[in-house]
Amino acid sequence: MDADSSLGESRDDAPDERVTLRLTKLFVPGFVRRRFAVKFLLTLLIVAAIVAVVGGATVLEVEDLIQDDAEDRLESTATLQAENVAKWVATMRSQTRVAASADVYATEDPTAIRRDLESIATAGSESVHAIHYVNSSGSVIASTDASVENQTPRAISIAVSDPVTAVSDDSDAPSLAMSESAYEADAALLVAFAAPVRAGDGVVVVVGNIGRDFDRLHRQRDAVRTRVLNAEGKGVLSPRRNNPSPVADTEAFAAAMNGSSTLVTRETEVVAFAPIPDAAWVVMTASPTSEVYAVSRTVARNVLVLVGVTLVTIVGIAVILGRQTVLPLVRLRRRTEEMATGNLTVSLRSNRVDEIGQLYGSLADMRDSLRRQIGEAQAARAELRRQNERLAEFASTVSHDLRNPLQVARGNVTLLEDDLAAADEGVREELDSVASALDRMETIIEDVLTLARGGATIEETQPVDLETVAREAWGTVETDAATLMVEDAPTIAADRDRLKRLLENLFRNAVEHAGPDVNVEIGGTADGFFVADNGPGIPPQDREDVFKYGYTTAESGTGLGLSIVRTIAEAHGWEVYLESDAGARFVFTDVNSDSEE
CATH class of the missing domain: 3.30.450.20 (PAS domain)
Structure with a gap:
């Protein structure tokens, strides 16, 4: 249970990682997530796209700003000329009033x-x-x-x-x-x-x-043409030209005659109009489109060139980084795949001193450590096999060489009891003491054999009805006035004999420590089962020691009962822990039910 709790805490330490992983799985295809080269290429493409979009937006913005500035300057020129002509007209009107x-x-x-x-x-x-x-x-x-x-x-x-x-x-x-x-x-x-x-x-x-x-107004200078037009669109300062200007029919010209400064862009030129107060005249300033927007186009072209150079640079960097990063990682993946097949002699040398080289070095250290650990594990396994063989020999010796004399001794004690039926009470008490010692020796031998044999990993299991085995185990234990209640007991995959011995030890432990009238309950949990009693429970200071070899609080106890429980549980691959808030409750987890098998 403590391991599960620590695992849960470690998982809770990284909620952001889990959210990121879920979003990545949701939006990123699997073939992209599995290939660093694809992710690297997509990242560079995204960067290039961003550069292109930002560069294009910058070109448009700069072009608009410069064009607006050029148009403003053209309008300012027309307005300035209109103001000068207006001042001259005002002067002449004033002179006329004085003369009149x-x-x-x-x-x-x-x-x-x-x-x-x-x-x-x-x-x-x-x-x-x-x-x-x-x-x-x-x-x-x-x-x-x-x-x-x-x-x-x-x-x-x-x-x-x-x-x-x-x-x-x-x-x-x-x-x-x-x-x-x-x-x-x-x-x-x-x-x-x-x-x-x-x-x-x-x-x-x-x-x-x-x-x-204002003679200069009707003369074209520096690609800018300025004229003063009357209401008919004819040049005020060009009396010999009687044809109206082509712009006389435009809405911009009409707006200027009504007192508004305007600007119109035609196919070949940009024209600005400015009205002249107190005169039915308009100042028209025109310049070829190529001249007005020349600067903006030059700047736009330069920015586009800069964007192009940036994109080419990104591609070049991508090629270099790809060769220096992706290819070594691909080679490293292939070598780790060889290691996964068991080839621990694969070469992991690298002349690089950067992070890639350090990764090669770390994997090489891991390979060497793995090779060393495998060698140590094989040696430990061989040693364990030898120890198990010696342990089996010891168990056989205990079973044969000790139990046979005990059987003979017990038989002789029985004969003596029959022969000394009329003997005094003291002799009978000594015989009872000898018989009790022999029973204790047999119990110890049985427990030692169980520890020696019950700890072996269980390779084959069978579906076992927990309630049936529990009641069989209950019948083999001296329970006095104790009661057993079985509720929702599942069918589990187990070794029937060892499971029975596990339950016998738990039942015997409950009767011995909780009293002869104890109530014992056995039932199923989400991933296993439990055995509980309503006794006084186990003091907090003793709870971590109850499963230790030889631990007991009873004078006649062997201290092996709960140690055998844990040994049999671990042989099944189960986890067992103790809860003792009210009575003793032994909980078994990671128990595979028969349906899961």
């Missing part, structure tokens, strides 16, 4: 108006190209550019007449209007801003030189 607020227009004096316009132009922004005053009749009567006086705005440019017409149509006309596109004059790109004058019925026109500040 003068009182000189009420005089309708061309000279006075021209002088005032020149003063305003001189004091204004450097981007002011010219200032015209258009009277109510639609003629330029005064201008800082004398060449356009007495001309109509239409004669100058439609880009001038359109804003003039816009602010002159009716009372709902805007207070300020500007050209939809620039026009060319005097080798400059010009935009007209028109506003009705405060004093008088005319319109003042401020012409700004947008080309002076």
Whole structure:
């Protein structure tokens, strides 16, 4: 029982191992669990797959980040240009309002108006190209550019007449209007801003030189193309190109005209739009797709190369480790299989000093130790065989040379008792003492023979009904007023004669130590049977000694009874232990029932 308890404790020491083993058996096929090479290969494949997946995810993430950054820079360029154009437009609108607020227009004096316009132009922004005053009749009567006086705005440019017409149509006309596109004059790109004058019925026109500040916008530089488009999609700074841009029909362009910065990726280019406040214009910045995403593709390619190199390295390491680990283990397995067949001369040499070499060395030590132990066991077996032969000779001698004289002595004692029937009481007591001594000598001889012969391993057993043998053994013991109760006694595989002797000794022990009126019970357990009595039990300090050879608490006892019980139990391959909480209870375990045989 103690061995079982220690075994259970050792098993409880590793619950995590048992859980791991169960999960491994559940999810890992048997052919994988049985082959280290397969497990090694699968592990490397898993590592390679993880590297590939992580590398692929990294490529996608880095590519997205760099592409987002490139698109943000393109949008920033468009927004920055839009802000610059918006500042210029705001400056020119402010200049137009200043020019329209003068009182000189009420005089309708061309000279006075021209002088005032020149003063305003001189004091204004450097981007002011010219200032015209258009009277109510639609003629330029005064201008800082004398060449356009007495001309109509239409004669100058439609880009001038359109804003003039816009602010002159009716009372709902805007207070300020500007050209939809620039026009060319005097080798400059010009935009007209028109506003009705405060004093008088005319319109003042401020012409700004947008080309002076933004000529670079319609020129492609460094693979980036920037244009200012009007509501029709035509280039504001490209008056000679009247065809709308291909992007004019896109949703992104429409969103930009409504005031939202947008970006669209087309087949060959990426286009960013940024609205210009206070002007029906949009700044468009475009760059070829190959240029915008060139960095991201280069980085992605480099990462893929790195992942590929890593995978190749893993494969190389796998090949090296496989040759250095798996192959030696396979050779070692084959040699241990030879050892398992009994060949203990197999070579386990290894020149390696690492764990593999240490494993070879440990197995070599185990082989040598096993070979030595087998030799010692064979020698011990031969010695045991010789001792058993001597013991058999001794038992035969005891049985023949001692028991025969005892039989003769007992017969003579019987004759003397008959002849001395009338002898005095003292002589009869001496004869009884001699007879008692002879009985004790015979008992000792029987017990010694049982110990000598009963300890031999039982090779053949037969189905034995425990209840039948128990009642037979009970009938051979002087039980006085004691009672026997048999309950659920199984049929077991045993040597009938030795089992009977075992039960006789237990019954005799119960009657001798628990009293003549003891109750003895015998019954089955989960893996054996028990024999119990209701006596006073065995003191704790004596419980471990009861099975020892020669141990007894009775003056007339031989001390061999329970030793014989244990000897016969062990010869059957059973375990026997004592429980003595209430009375004595002898429990026999590891008993093979007849059904199991």
